[in-house]
Amino acid sequence: MGPGGRDLNLMFDPDLRDFYCEQEPEAFAPVPGGWGRMGATRCNLTVVDEATLASALQAAHRLAAPKPKRRRGG
Structure with a gap:
């Protein structure tokens, strides 16, 4: 912030x-x-509406969240 x-x-x-x-x-x-250029984006909190902000936060979180590890074997 x-x-x-x-x-x-x-x-x-x-x-x-x-x-x-x-x-x-x-x-x-x-x-x-x-x-x-790599994707960092500034969000102006004084003009963004709540629904768009929530959508953007969820999208950024999905990209940053650790990916589940695949189990070997089976």
Whole structure:
């Protein structure tokens, strides 16, 4: 979360970053530089609606959550 609590950064894959930035350009923007090219996205909390924020947080969490380990053998 940024200073003042008005924005936060989410980590998406580049396709998801583009989706949110295109759908809600007032609320989402790529983080400048290399992090943004890799999917880091700034969310402006002063303009994003609750449903969109919840969707973005869930999407970022799914991407960051550890993947279940496959069991060997069987």
